[in-house]
Amino acid sequence: MSGRDRYSRFAPYVPVAERRRKAEAKAKQMAKSGRVLSPVRIAGRQIATTFWGLQWCANLGTYSDYANRLPRGRTYAGNGSIIDLQIADGKVSALVMGSSLYKIEIIISGLPAASWKQFKERCADRISSLLDLLQGRLDKSVLEEITRRPGGLFPGPREMKFSCSCPDGALMCKHVAATLYGVGARLDTSPELFFTLRSTDMQELISAAGANAAVAPAGPSSGDLNEDDLSALFGIEIEAAPAPKKSTKAAKKTPPKKTPGKKAPAKKQAAADKIKASPKNGAPSKKARASAPAASPLHRPSRS
Ligand SMILES: [Zn+2]
Numbered sequence: 624m625s626g627r628d629r630y631s632r633f634a635p636y637v638p639v640a641e642r643r644r645k646a647e648a649k650a651k652q653m654a655k656s657g658r659v660l661s662p663v664r665i666a667g668r669q670i671a672t673t674f675w676g677l678q679w680c681a682n683l684g685t686y687s688d689y690a691n692r693l694p695r696g697r698t699y700a701g702n703g704s705i706i707d708l709q710i711a712d713g714k715v716s717a718l719v720m721g722s723s724l725y726k727i728e729i730i731i732s733g734l735p736a737a738s739w740k741q742f743k744e745r746c747a748d749r750i751s752s753l754l755d756l757l758q759g760r761l762d763k764s765v766l767e768e769i770t771r772r773p774g775g776l777f778p779g780p781r782e783m784k785f786s787c788s789c790p791d792g793a794l795m796c797k798h799v800a801a802t803l804y805g806v807g808a809r810l811d812t813s814p815e816l817f818f819t820l821r822s823t824d825m826q827e828l829i830s831a832a833g834a835n836a837a838v839a840p841a842g843p844s845s846g847d848l849n850e851d852d853l854s855a856l857f858g859i860e861i862e863a864a865p866a867p868k869k870s871t872k873a874a875k876k877t878p879p880k881k882t883p884g885k886k887a888p889a890k891k892q893a894a895a896d897k898i899k900a901s902p903k904n905g906a907p908s909k910k911a912r913a914s915a916p917a918a919s920p921l922h923r924p925s926r927s
Pocket of ligand 1: 725787788789790791796797798799
C-alpha cells in the first residue's frame with residue numbers, strides 16, 4: 624500500500640510492465656477491428672524536446688492546483704500507456720491504459736479573440752515564416768509574448784474541462800494528466816496542432832505580417848513556405864487539398880481552367896492551401912482525420 628497515493632485507492636495497482644503489456648494487447652485488438660490508433664510513444668526520457676512541446680509541458684507545470692497529479696500522469700505518458708491520442712479543434716480525445724482502458728476527453732477553450740488580435744498586432748511582422756513559427760525560431764520578444772503566463776498563447780487550467788471514464792474521473796486523474804503530457808509529445812512532431820487546439824489560424828500571422836510589409840520590411844524568407852522542410856520536419860502532408868465543400872454548384876458550372884504554363888505556382892498554392900486549411904478544419908494529421916474528429920458532435924465552430 625505504501626507505494627500508492629491516496630488518489631489511486633479506487634483501482635488496484637497495476638505494475639508498469641503489466642500495464643504496458645495490456646496497452647499493447649488492447650491496441651492490437653483495436654487495430655484488428657479497423658480502428659486507427661495514434662499512440663503516444665516517447666523515445667527518450669523527455670516527454671518533448673522541441674519548442675511547442677517543451678513549452679506546453681512547462682505550462683502544465685504551472686498548474687499548481689494539480690501539482691500532485693501531474694507527475695503521475697507524466698510517468699503514464701512516458702511509459703506507453705496512451706494507446707490513442709487525437710487532437711481536433713479545441714478538443715483532445717485519448718485512450719489510456721490503467722487498471723482498465725479509460726476514455727479521456729479534454730475540451731480546451733479557444734484563445735480569446737481579443738488576445739489573438741493583440742498577439743497578431745504585436746508579433747505578426749516579427750514572424751518571418753510558418754516554418755520559423757513552428758520551429759520556435761522566433762524573436763525573443765515574440766517568445767515572451769507566446770509564453771507569458773497568464774496572457775500568452777498557452778491555456779490556463781481554467782480554460783479546460785476534462786473527463787475520464789475511470790472511477791476517479793471527477794478530479795484530474797492520472798489519465799487526464801497523462802493525456803495532457805501526451806499533447807506535449809504530439810506537439811513535438813505536429814506543432815501546428817497547437818493552433819488547432821486553440822482554435823486559431825496560424826496562417827493569419829503570416830497574412831498579417833504581409834499586410835504590414837510596406838511599413839516594416841520583413842526578412843528574406845518572409846511568407847516563404849518551403850514544402851520539403853515543412854513536410855519533413857512536421858509531417859504536414861504536402862498534397863493537393865480536397866475541394867472546398869462550399870460553392871459546389873459554382874464549381875460544377877465553371878470547372879477550373881487548365882493553365883499548363885503555370886504548373887509550379889499552382890502546386891505551391893495547393894500546398895499553401897493545404898497548410899492553411901488544415902489547422903482551421905481541425906484534422907490536419909492523417910491520424911486525426913482517420914478517426915473523423917470533424918464529424919464529432921462536439922466539434923465546435925470557430926470562435927465568433
Ligand atoms: Zn482517469
